Amino acid sequence: MSDIPSLVEFLRQSDTQLRIFDMGRRVSKISAETFNKVEQAQVPYPAPFMHHAWIALLMWNPKLKDQNVVWFLKLPLDEQGYLVQAARDDFMNRLFQNISNMMSGDSDSAKKDALQDNPFSFKPEQEKMAIFHAHATLAIGQPASQYYEYSQQYFAGQMGFDQWQALGYQGIADLVIRHEKGRNSEIMAAAIAQLPPEPYEVLCTCLENIEPDHKLFAALSKRMLVSLQDDATTANHVAAQIRGISNAHNEEAKRDLLLAVLATPHAQEAEVLAAIATRCSISLRFPELLKPYLEALAAGKSGQVGFSRILADLMFMPDLRALILHVFRNPDRSEKLSEAIGQMFGGNLS
Template structure:
């Protein structure tokens, strides 16, 4: 069997249709051109998370779309965010060895076995897996799960807003995956549902692109939540749900409100902002406010350093954060936190 020189060539020669997803901060599509340039070492990974590229490679038979396979892969990145070529080569070598063994044993029927014992494979958490299944079914025009009907019944309001315990997370994910046609269910429910199903909905919405109507409904719930005690988890979830909306204005407003609220020091909220709202943090005034709040948050110095080490791994964010670190108007608290992270000689 011919040794392949790249994952891109493997996909192109498979004869299958395929799509590549980033699985790090949120589920999002990667173009084949982006992936090919990343694999060749021409560009850094566009959306690194915890110093890794988290990928899903989905392949399906164009004539029988229900015949598909998904490989979840996690590759370490170098200090500049590029793929380590030796890691890619190691992955391909292990993959080809497993495929050859499957051919020798006439066991090619299970394509997922090609990743057996591969150190670069991973399993997404249950919430992200549910959303991925929903997205994959929508792309390949397969039926949604059996849980969709129950989710529709609940989000329509017919069951009563307190009857959420029987609603499956997969059903909510199926609703969100088909957001364009199912939007009215969400608009009907967001103002009314209790915190628990709202958290589930918001954590699904971070993988979609809600329009301004859904974003406005989420923002109204956020305003209510930040005025109440002990709602940090809900506030964090709502920020995640708003993080990928088309409206930059609404996203920025949500961050401003939160960072000036009683939850400005919540470690959970700070982590949600850093990991999901990095596009909004490209606004200098929001980034400055976030850094000032993070420096005195309950995350402490360890949390400050961990959160920023991950955020600064995104090339554009590294430049912007360093600019804020050198801002003459930074507080003493931020200066101390920066000094503890980089050393007192940082300037």
């Protein structure tokens, strides 16, 4: 660890309140204590995605909640998932330099402009921005967006479920992130069986960012099993539903649903395979799911390129790497999987 102070320590020197979010596979909270340990290379980053830590730092003054500042950072990780210290030091040096150059102005302006021309900053996609905004307003104690109330009314069936065109993505995001408020979770669970495909898919992509309660998970599971029996169900619809159940607490039930997906032709579709890999990596720790998933990936329509890209990301997680290598060395693996492994590793699995 270098002598440069950690980002968390630096930000805590002022009266600023700090909240940290992971912005990689899904939007989720990270404690400042955990991230401080990550910064000091004491622990690996808990949610690596594409070999990076994708984070958002929300800063605000409790007395001036409408004057908040957000930083989005993409920091490289080493092969073991630890923050690359040289990159962290480079980021901090650039940050200090920018702030020093701007200190002639007010401190809030300095914070807002501190990432100017910084190669470690990034702009999240619109979908994640909506979820982050819902998290941020809830954390600061600000009201939800203007679309929130309409979303509540729609999912409660007050508008008619065919009137989904006026829904805003931000309103659905607000409803999902506020699922513990009032009857929001109950309202969503009751609506799921009746929703048209379009709003249902949007709801599922938002639900990946929370841990649904048992009623909400039960409703998602029931509709998912029904849809898998319908020849008209699209791969995009299946992928969205995988995302919807991905953060559920019941790992065994979730595993069974994913096995049901892998038993259908949808298992060859790139979007379905990617949804399982990026959102359900914890479930892949079940050997009884991992092997059929790898077999499906090898036979998938995305071909060798898709196989290699997904495996490169999954094997970046130390716990999954050992399990994947164990499957790769299984003499009962299919010829298709053996061929894909050979092309990716050149026969070397060390």
